[in-house]
Each structure stands twice: as structure tokens, then as C-alpha cells.
Amino acid sequence: MISEKQFNKEIDIIIANAIREDVGNGDHSSLACIPEDATGSAKLLVKDEGIIAGIDFAKQVFEYIDPGLEVEVKIKDGSPVKYGDVCFYVSGLSQSILKAERLVLNAMQRMSAIATKTNQYVKLLEGTNTKILDTRKTTPGIRALEKWAVKIGGGENHRFALYDMIMLKDNHIDFCGSITKAIEKTQAYLKENHFDLKIIVEARNLVEIEEVLQSDGVYRILIDNFNYEDTRKAVKLINGKCLTESSGGITLETVRKYAECGVDYISSGALTHSVYNMDLSLKAVK
Secondary structure (H helix, E strand, C coil), X not given: CCCHHHHHHHHHHHHHHHHHHHHCCCCHHHHHHCCXXXXXXXXXXXXXXXXXXXXXXXXXXXXXXXXXXXXXXCCCCCCEECCCCEEEEEEEEHHHHHHHHHHHHHHHHHHHHHHHHHHHHHHHCCCCCCEEECCCCCCCCCHHHHHHHHHHCCCECCCCCCCCCEEECHHHHHHHCCHHHHHHHHHHHHHHHCCCCCEEEEECCHHHHHHHCCCCCCCEEEEECCCHHHHHHHXXXXXXXXXXXXXXXXXXXXXXXXXXXXXXXXXXXXXXXXXXXXXXXXXXXX
């Protein structure tokens, strides 16, 4: 994953772009009927159940919109919530609260859905040594938020993007000519450009795993679309020479069985691409 500094920069970009998109040259609905100096407060109300995520992001949004807004947090990120819970109160200029409302809700609803789903996987993996990973199958423009939500839900982040880790997948290998050639060329490229990037290599069968093992310097082997029996064979064949990762259509119903095959990681695009937003609302306190 990228550095904390770079991650925070991504969050800043998301906020600035979202406000540009949503507010434009002004929130004319609020400007038309609410006095500039009017103040008020609102509460973040939960109308669902799951794991809440995005509280800290909401605080950053409010700070960006209006540093004078005050947020009183009642429930922290990563906590289980139920219908009727109030996660925070925000108070200050009413126009500022309304300007931030939609971004806060859109982000928190999706982040909470991702954190909730991730936490379901995490609970199913309890008692094993396997950890759940996200993927790059994220919503364009808000990847940092979605990966943040995975962490809040108890999962771990895979690479952030194409630039912070090498991942030699089937197309790279096929275009290059072979696994061995792809690894050799990658290692030469990294050396020539003075890059310190970890290398993951995807294998589609046991024969390809044997070929990967002929090369040194591979950080992790991606055991892709294997059944349980072949996954166990792959883990035994790799025998700790590098880390192992299972992927390919793994669901809540199958994740435990794959973990019991002995892999170090399981990656699932479903953490971020197949979720239903948690129902939240920001309601004025009268």
C-alpha cells in the first residue's frame, strides 16, 4: 500500500473534487431560504444495522467546508450499529451543514456497507491464519475511501494501484511468453529503474506454480480459481517459499474452506464491488 501521507492526499483530492461536483458555484437551495448567519445542529441517524465507517472522513469534510463546524462523536468507526443509533452531532452554520450533507452521507453509506461486508468475512476467518484482502475492483475516483472502509471492517489492503506493487497476471504472462520470462524481465526492469516493489505472480494451475517456484524473489503466488483440493496441493508445493493468496469467485459460503486449505490471504473483489449502501440520514435537530 501507499504511504500514509499519500493516502491522506488522496482523501483531500476526493473531498475537493466531490464538493466541486456537488456544490459548484453555490448551494442555491440553502442560499435562497436560510440566512447566512443562521446556526443549527444535525445528527447522523442510523436506519440499518452493521459496521459504521466514515465518521473520521465526515469530520474531514466538515472541516473542509467550514472549520467552525463542531462535531460530537458518539460512535466511533468500526463499531457495530443498529436502527436508531446516533453516530454524531454536528453544529454550526446551517448553510455549511447542508453543503456537506450529501458528500458525508454518500461516503458513509458506501463505506459502512463495505466495512460491514468485510467484517462478515473477517468473522468467518476467525481461528485461521488467513487474512482477507481487497482488490483494485473499486469505484473510480473514491478508491481511497473504499480501501479505508475495508480496514475499518477488519480486512487488509492489497496494492493501492498499478504503481505500488508488481502483479504479473495471466495477460502479462501470455503477452510476455512465459512465467519465467515475465519474472526475469520484471526483475531486470526493477533493478534498472531502482524500484523497490514486491512481485506477485498469478498461477492458473499446479504446473504454473512449479514454474513460479523456479524463480527467486517472488513475494506471493496468486492461486487463482483453484478448487479446494488443488489449493491444498498448491500450498504444500509452495511450502513457505513465498506467501500464498487464493482468489477467484470466493464467497461468504466458501471463504472458510479456502482458508482451511492453508493460504495466507484470500482476496475478494466483492468487498467493494458488490455491496448495498447502509441506510443513514443526516437530520436537523429541532
